[in-house]
Structures are given as structure tokens and as C-alpha cells.
Amino acid sequence: MxxxxxxxxxxxxxxxxxxxxxxxxxxxxxxxxxxxxxxxxxxxxxxxxxxxxxxxxxxxxxxxxxxxxxxxxxxxxxxxxxxxxxxxxxxxxxxxxxxxxxxxxxxxxxxxxxxxxxxxxxxGLDKDPKAAKGTKIVTVPDIRWHRRDIKTVQLLYPSMAKMMAKKAGCDDAWLVEDGFVTEGSSNNAYIVKGGKIITRALSNDILHGITRAAVLRFAKEAQMEVVERNFTVEEAKEADEAFTTSASAFVMPVVEIDGVALGDGAPGAVSKRLREIYLDESLKTAI
The missing domain is CATH 3.30.470.10 (Aminotransferase class 4, branched-chain amino acid transferase, N-terminal domain)
Incomplete structure (x- = not known):
């Protein structure tokens, strides 16, 4: 059609x-x-x-x-x-x-x-099989301009990052600047350590994700602890679990970063629960 x-x-x-x-x-x-x-x-x-x-x-x-x-x-x-x-x-x-x-x-x-x-x-957008098995991430340098908070159509480098991930046999890329993860190629990035959800604070360095805002609100309502601060690649590799958020993939678990498995190598409890909550709550308010 x-x-x-x-x-x-x-x-x-x-x-x-x-x-x-x-x-x-x-x-x-x-x-x-x-x-x-x-x-x-x-x-x-x-x-x-x-x-x-x-x-x-x-x-x-x-x-x-x-x-x-x-x-x-x-x-x-x-x-x-x-x-x-x-x-x-x-x-x-x-x-x-x-x-x-x-x-x-x-x-x-x-x-x-x-x-x-x-x-x-x-x-079946909300039933992506990757959510059940988790995604694999490769880290790449973040060389984009410094107004990433504006959602422009300048998507060449994110496309190149996606291709770097594909060539590495991974699902996606996380962008790294001065040793710290900024965000994913087309999503916001998170790690979970000791029950705490850690993600970079809002600034000109990252996109102010709409799904990000909703997920963090739901997490706090569910009595989960949220810490907004920078985290390093090494810290991410030592995390209990990780995930990304975006409008098209919702909450997507990450199970491997640069070849290092997180936790037991399967989607973690926090990311799985947040995906459930986000989808349930968002459908209630969909228009």
C-alpha cells in the first residue's frame, strides 16, 4: 500500500x-x-x-x-x-x-x-525480541557538535556509530567523551549498580529524552533510587545491569559492553521492570 x-x-x-x-x-x-x-x-x-x-x-x-x-x-x-x-x-x-x-x-x-x-x-513494536535477550553495545568516541539537546536532523555521526556497532557484531553504540558515556547513538544510556539507576544529568551534552523523563518519573514513583551524574565506560562494564531508553524502543536492556558481559549476561530485573511499567503507564495516557 x-x-x-x-x-x-x-x-x-x-x-x-x-x-x-x-x-x-x-x-x-x-x-x-x-x-x-x-x-x-x-x-x-x-x-x-x-x-x-x-x-x-x-x-x-x-x-x-x-x-x-x-x-x-x-x-x-x-x-x-x-x-x-x-x-x-x-x-x-x-x-x-x-x-x-x-x-x-x-x-x-x-x-x-x-x-x-x-x-x-x-x-508488534512493543514486543521486540531484543528486549527479552538484551543488546550488545560497543563504545565509540563522541565527536558530535555541542548542542545535542537540540533534536536536529544532523544524524550522520549517529549513523556512522550504528555502522561501527554493526561491524563489531553489536546492536548499538554508546558515545564517549572525556572517558564518560554521553548517550547512545539514538537513545539515552543508563547503568544500575547496587540498586541505583545512574544516568547522565541533562545538559547541552545529551538529548533531553521524552522517554527518559517518563522512565525516571516512573522509577521514582516505584521507589527506585535515581542518580543523575556522569559515569565512565569502566564503571559501566562493572555495573550490575544497563539499559537504554528511546521513543521507538522504550526501555531496552543492555547485556554486554565492549565484549564484557554485565551481571549474569541476561536482562536485569530493574530494566525489565521499568520496561513493564513504562509500557503499562504510557498506554494508559496514550491519545
């Missing part, structure tokens, strides 16, 4: 949706994005994604072409038109197509932003 996508106010077959070669998202990676999960036909954590989108746009001094209510309606319409039960809605907003290439931002009065949304059908 040909997908219906959204482009600048229109719902179109994906084969008919076109963006200018002068769009700054294409030429300059001058754009931001969000990905919202769909479970049972409903949107997970939509409010958080909408708020973060507005923040990312504001940090780049980019106009927001839609209101939050309009954005919700577009998401729901795409889910319905594409008959998505479980899957993802991808949103990208760029600074638009000024008609030629220039480093200087175009005048927002004469160049409108480009907004694109499309769906990805992912049956």
Missing part, C-alpha cells in the same frame, strides 16, 4: 511528495525532527514530543508552522489514513527553501518552513 504523507499542508501519496533541492534541510541539515510511537492506534507521549519540538525550533530561531493542536490532528489523520496500529510517526521541520544556497538564514517573512510527516508501520 502506498503511504499517505503530509507535506506543507497537504496529504499526498508518498510518490507525489516533493521537496525543493534548495531546501535547507537537504543543503545544511538546517532542521529538527521528532518521532512519536504509536501503540494500539494511539500516540505515546505526544505532549512531550510537541513541547520538545517547540524548544528545538526556538533554540534555532526557526518558525513553527503549526500549532500543537494542528500537529496532533495531523498525527491522528496520518495514523488513520495509513491504518497504523503499531508504528511510528516521523516529523521534520526545516527552515525552508529560499531558492538558492547561502549560509545566511533566509528571511522568515519570505521563506516559509518546510514541514513533513510520514508513518512507519511496525507491527
Amino acid at each position: 502506498t503511504r499517505t504523507v503530509y507535506l506543507n499542508g497537504e496529504y499526498l501519496p508518498e510518490t507525489e511528495a516533493k521537496v525543493s533541492i534548495f531546501d535547507r534541510g537537504f543543503l545544511m541539515a538546517d532542521g529538527v525532527y521528532e518521532v512519536t510511537s504509536v501503540l494500539g492506534g494511539k500516540l505515546i507521549d505526544f505532549e512531550g514530543h510537541a513541547v520538545r519540538l517547540a524548544r528545538s525550533l526556538g533554540e534555532l530561531e526557526m518558525a513553527n508552522p503549526v500549532s500543537k493542536d494542528e500537529l496532533l490532528e495531523i498525527h491522528r489523520e496520518l495514523v488513520a489514513k495509513n491504518e497504523i496500529v503499531d508504528g511510528l510517526v516521523y516529523l521534520q521541520i526545516t527552515r525552508g527553501a529560499p531558492g538558492d544556497r547561502d549560509f545566511v538564514f533566509p528571511d522568515p517573512e519570505t521563506t516559509a518552513p518546510t514541514i513533513v510527516l510520514f508513518t512507519q508501520n511496525k507491527p
